[in-house]
Amino acid sequence: MTTSANEGQFLNMLLKLINAKNTMEIGFYTGYSLLPLAFAIPEDGKILAMDINKENYELGLLVIRKDGVAHKIDFKEGLALPIVDQMIEDYVRYYRDFVLELNEALAVDPGIEICILPVGDGITLAIGSNEGLHFLLILYIKC
Ligand SMILES: C[S@@+](CC[C@H](N)C(=O)[O-])C[C@H]1O[C@@H](n2cnc3c(N)ncnc32)[C@H](O)[C@@H]1O
Structure with missing residues (x-):
């Protein structure tokens, strides 16, 4: 319990200001500093809580x-950095396969004229035409 009550209230306010839904707590200990976070996020929000010590x-x-x-907490035991590294790796692997598959499907579709333009993380633009009707597809993968 190294977080002061004021600090907890401040974090609570910050999370509410940005409408946070999912957050992380690195160094859970007994969860004192996690409580104001848990009260700030909505009922279906989640806190990924990590600590090397599960007894606490x-x-x-x-x-x-x-x-x-308690239903808002997803606890993972272990060093935080490798846990987060693994999550990033899983995330990239998961979406990479999907995006490759999508690009292959668009490439062989005669209804898609030319353009497959990745404009950012998870966003692809494609121009299509079908029986004279032209359309722009904006494919968005919510992260
Ligand atoms: C000062 S306590 C945390 C206090 C808590 N945030 C609070 O204010 O109530 C620090 C905690 O971080 C954990 N910890 C330290 N290094 C860590 C790491 N690399 N990964 C995960 N947990 C770690 C320790 O086991 C300990 O429980």
Whole structure:
């Protein structure tokens, strides 16, 4: 418990200001600093909580359950950095296959005229035409 009550309220306010839904807590300990985050996010929000020590998590969970926010916590035991690295790797691998498959399907589709333009993370533009009707596809993968 190294977070002050004021700090917790400040973090709570910041999360509400940006309408945060998902967040992370690196260094859970007994969850004292996580509580104001859990109260700030919506019912279906999630906190990925990481700590190298699971015993303290289990201790804190008793209190967190009483506060009715335990369902918002996804706890992972271990060093935070490798956990986050693995998540990024999984994310990239997951979407890479999808985007490659999509690009292949668009490339062989006679209804798609030419353009497959990746404009940013998860966004692809394609120009199509079908029986004289031209259209612009904006394919958006929500991250
Ligand atoms: C000062 S306590 C955290 C206090 C908590 N945030 C609070 O204010 O109530 C630090 C916690 O970070 C954990 N920790 C330290 N290094 C870590 C790492 N690399 N990955 C995950 N957890 C770590 C420790 O096990 C400890 O429980």
